[in-house]
Amino acid sequence: MSKKPRILILGAGYGGMMTASRLSKQLGYNDAEIVLVNKHDYHYQTTWLHEPAAGTLHHDRTRMRIESVIDTNKIKFLKDVVVEIKTAEKKVILESGEMEYDYLVIGLGSEPETFGIPGVEEHAFAIRSVNSVRHIREHIEYKFASYNGSDVKHDEDLTFIVAGAGFTGIEFVGELTERIPELCKEYDIAREKVRIISIEAATTALPGFDPELVEYAMNILEKRGVEFKINTPIKEVTKDGVLLASGEEIKSKTVVWTTGIRGSSVLEKSGFETMRGRIQVEPELRVPGFEDVFVIGDCAIIIDEATNRPFPPTAQIAIQQSSTLAKNIKALVHGSNNLEAFKADIKGTVASLGGKEAIGVVGSKKLFGTPAAAMKKVIDNRYLFLLGGLPLVVKKGKLNIF
Amino acid sequence: MSKKPRILILGAGYGGMMTASRLSKQLGYNDAEIVLVNKHDYHYQTTWLHEPAAGTLHHDRTRMRIESVIDTNKIKFLKDVVVEIKTAEKKVILESGEMEYDYLVIGLGSEPETFGIPGVEEHAFAIRSVNSVRHIREHIEYKFASYNGSDVKHDEDLTFIVAGAGFTGIEFVGELTERIPELCKEYDIAREKVRIISIEAATTALPGFDPELVEYAMNILEKRGVEFKINTPIKEVTKDGVLLASGEEIKSKTVVWTTGIRGSSVLEKSGFETMRGRIQVEPELRVPGFEDVFVIGDCAIIIDEATNRPFPPTAQIAIQQSSTLAKNIKALVHGSNNLEAFKADIKGTVASLGGKEAIGVVGSKKLFGTPAAAMKKVIDNRYLFLLGGLPLVVKKGKLNIF
Known part of the structure; x- marks a missing residue:
């Protein structure tokens, strides 16, 4: 019996978590070994962080222990910090060791963009x-x-x-x-x-x-x-x-x-070609020139053909990418080269203004005030449902919709 | 009809509050005008402050609006900061004005003693x-x-x-x-x-x-x-x-x-003879050489004849002094010179150690652990009872005695 291929996922943000979760459902136990590496033993909702930052929501409402959400029978979780990716050797240097991979998913998120402004x-x-x-x-x-x-x-x-x-x-x-x-x-x-x-x-x-x-x-x-x-x-x-x-x-x-983000500095350090620290990937989310390296979320740039500009680095896009990415890795693991191209389906965007106020666009409809604020909470809860089903919505969701 | 004499009380700590409260009960409306001046519009329990400092009790539990506790029909409260006392002119300079007095009660409390240690x-x-x-x-x-x-x-x-x-x-x-x-x-x-x-x-x-x-x-x-x-x-x-x-x-x-205290710097500034910023008063709590100036609480030094050392600057002593002081001012207002000497009646001392632990002496009995902690709360509540009766105990007391 040949060794199982190892799928190594770096980062447990929206992209990494959802890719791990989808792969654990789509792959059989003997198909592959899935390893998820993250700096902390918890996952958090990046899009909610403005609330605990202001002190209007406790940070524990925005985070969850990774092992309480993933299927630990199928995903091995490793708490460690990624230092560098060595694509030539197909391995990743971690703070306390190193790990080889057969397929690599880079979901290391972003860092604040300072635009070189001093201080x-x-x-x-x-x-x-x-x-x-x-x-x-x-x-x-x-x-x-x-x-x-x-x-x-x-x-x-x-x-x-x-x-x-x-x-x-x-x-x-x-x-x-x-x-x-x-x-x-x-x-x-x-x-x-x-x-x-x-x-x-x-x-x-x-x-x-x-x-x-x-x-x-x-x-x-x-x-x-x-x-x-x-x-x-x-x-x-x-x-x-x-x-x-x-x-x-x-x-x-x-x-x-809060003037925007750039990709994880690990990417530049590892020798990838980047734009503001992000990698422009192929439609299949693969790094050009690397058969076995994929990027998801804020680290990835994909051009939106409708606007000829990159898709914004949002949770919505990262979560949608995870669906494409899981399918593509599953295909490779099963010996197929029939990969799918990422297609965004932007359902809308809602920005909260605190309390019961918000603004947003859903489809082509503009939303103001209470309906927008309610929609914002529905979006927040939808992700929890995708990740951990109804129990996670009940545990961490924003249930006071109105 | 001659003008009512004005009793001016500086500071709404234990001594000032209790003196004002006792005088308002013992003097008739036409006997005197009682004015209480304090930096804040609230009184607080200095002996509880170690708790909100650590964050184990909210500071609002240790304070109360002065006008909610005193009899405002008999005591005029003035929120102002005392800058200097001019005994020669029988007046007090405040940050936003000045005020004359017939009888002065100095209860300005204490400041930290640094012993001149740099920094x-x-x-x-x-x-x-x-x-x-x-x-x-x-x-x-x-x-x-x-x-x-x-x-x-x-x-x-x-x-x-x-x-x-x-x-x-x-x-x-x-x-x-x-x-x-x-x-x-x-x-x-x-x-x-x-x-x-x-x-x-x-x-x-x-x-x-x-x-x-x-x-x-x-x-x-x-x-x-x-x-x-x-x-x-x-x-x-x-x-x-x-x-x-x-x-x-x-x-x-x-x-x-927390290495101890010295008296309010206003006293030195006002030309009183002080020891570590405190005034050694006569047994009647009067400043030597001043018929109409009294000192109470941390600003006052009285020698304990039993030990030949000053009584410690405690709430217990300040509260007991208020009884002597109110009687003496009442006597003067009524034209008597028959003043009473202060006599301490130290009932005991309990130090809390956090949670359900404490140590103390009550009478000649040593207390340890839970009984001491319970006694501490009884002491804390007793003052609230003296100041504002049962309603204040219910509102601000430590009711979880055991």
């Missing part, structure tokens, strides 16, 4: 992991406590800057408008003392969204006290705040950076 | 107000979040130093041993990573307590992972930790200073 890495926070959002949540609360605990009051303690008014930035600002009044109460501080500033270099907030939706969102947030600075590039982040391209300085002890 | 004011926290304990609570939690939110781990983030193993220091350490395991869970950190270090310059922890009680307390706390460094003077506090007299450095981002 971002040193002085700004990024919404990117359970650890980082706990840090942001506590940093915000600590600034309230510091303000009141100091004999000399520093207004910059109560100035919160969100750099980037894209999807994540706006969703985070929305949660902040919910959380700040609670913190004001807890720390005996008047709401008017606190500034929430959304800074965007582009000519509009929420670029890519319908202008009517953008206006709705900005109105809602401005009514809740958010100051927008659109068309306002940031030149530098310092320990005291941000310097704008105009020369103006805004003092703040809290800058959260 | 204490700049780098150490003190358990002294609602604002300061919220700051400590959040600082501790923020260090857990920072540890896990940083790519590079800093052990000093998880090292907590309590300088002073006296009453407050030990009670705070006891609460920390309750809180730290919760924080470890919240931030995915192993308990063994966290150090709690109690440093005391004297030759024993809890100086003044019976050695058997001290040993019991230290055993309990050591079992919960506290490291004691007794007979270990601190030379300097820096932004990186503490330097011991021995030359050893202990790195820590959190130093809480």
Whole structure:
């Protein structure tokens, strides 16, 4: 009996988890060995992280132990950190060892894109992991406590800057408008003392969204006290705040950076050809020139023929890719070369604005307010259903739909 | 009809609140005008502050709106900060004005005693107000979040130093041993990573307590992972930790200073003769040489004839003083010079060690463990009863006695 081929999946984000889950259902026990490697022993909902970052949802609601969700009879889980991929030797270097593969799935996710702006890495926070959002949540609360605990009051303690008014930035600002009044109460501080500033270099907030939706969102947030600075590039982040391209300085002890992502630095380090750290893959999600290496999620670039631009790095796309990817690997394992090309089926996009407010597009229909907020929760729950069925929806879902 | 004399009470701590409360009951509406000035519009339980500082009790449980407790028909409350007392002009300078008095009660409380050790004011926290304990609570939690939110781990983030193993220091350490395991869970950190270090310059922890009680307390706390460094003077506090007299450095981002108190700096500023910022008063609680100025609580020094040492600056003493003080002011207002001398009646002392553990002396009886912890709560509730009757006990009391 020949050795079972090993499918090695790097990263337990949306793409990695769903690929592992689908493969475990589609492959027989003797077809292949499936190994899933991840830095933490838990999986988390990246698209929910703006909530625990603001402190409006506990982070444990966004994460789950990987081994409690996957079929551990069919998937071997390994908690380790990926250091480098050695394609020539068909192996992966991990922090505490190395592992060979027959088929490799790279789902290592993304890192914040700093655009080379000085000070971002040193002085700004990024919404990117359970650890980082706990840090942001506590940093915000600590600034309230510091303000009141100091004999000399520093207004910059109560100035919160969100750099980037894209999807994540706006969703985070929305949660902040919910959380700040609670913190004001807890720390005996008047709401008017606190500034929430959304800074965007582009000519509009929420670029890519319908202008009517953008206006709705900005109105809602401005009514809740958010100051927008659109068309306002940031030149530098310092320990005291941000310097704008105009020369103006805004003092703040809290800058959260949400201006977009680049692919995992492991890819560049491993010698792959990348664009902003991401690999442009073939329609079958394979890395050009490598028969046995696939990429999924934020690390992969696929051009949307409809727009001639890459699909956005979203959970929706990663989850859809997992379906194509599982089929293709199954085919290879079974000796077929009849691979399927990825086809996106974008059902819509909804951005929450905190509380019962949201905006979105579903099909060709624009949604505002409560219906949009409800749809957002339905989308969040749908993924849990795909991953772990009804029990996971009950355990971790957002059940207060209305 | 001649003008009513004004009794001006500075500070709404134990002494000021209880004096105001007793006077409002003992004096008729036409006898005098009672004015109570305090920095905040709330009164808080100083002796409970080690709990919200550790995060084991919410600070709102330790405070109450002053106007919800006093008889506002008889006492005028003024939220203002005392800047200086001008005895020659019989007036008090406040941050936003000034006020004359016929009788003055100084109950301005205490400030942390640094003993001139460099860096204490700049780098150490003190358990002294609602604002300061919220700051400590959040600082501790923020260090857990920072540890896990940083790519590079800093052990000093998880090292907590309590300088002073006296009453407050030990009670705070006891609460920390309750809180730290919760924080470890919240931030995915192993308990063994966290150090709690109690440093005391004297030759024993809890100086003044019976050695058997001290040993019991230290055993309990050591079992919960506290490291004691007794007979270990601190030379300097820096932004990186503490330097011991021995030359050893202990790195820590959190130093809480509990080595004792001195009187309010307003007293020195106002030209009173002080010892560590406190005024040695006559047995009637009057300032020598001033017929109309009284001192109560931590600002007052009275020598205990039994020990030939000052009574400790405790809530118990301040509350007992309020009884003498109210009687004496009432006598003066009614034209009598027959004043009463303060007599202490120390009923006992109980130090909590966190959770269901405590030690104490009641009368001549030593108490350990659960009975001591229960007695501590009885003492805490007794004050609430004196101040606001049963309704206040029900609202703010520690009702889970066992």
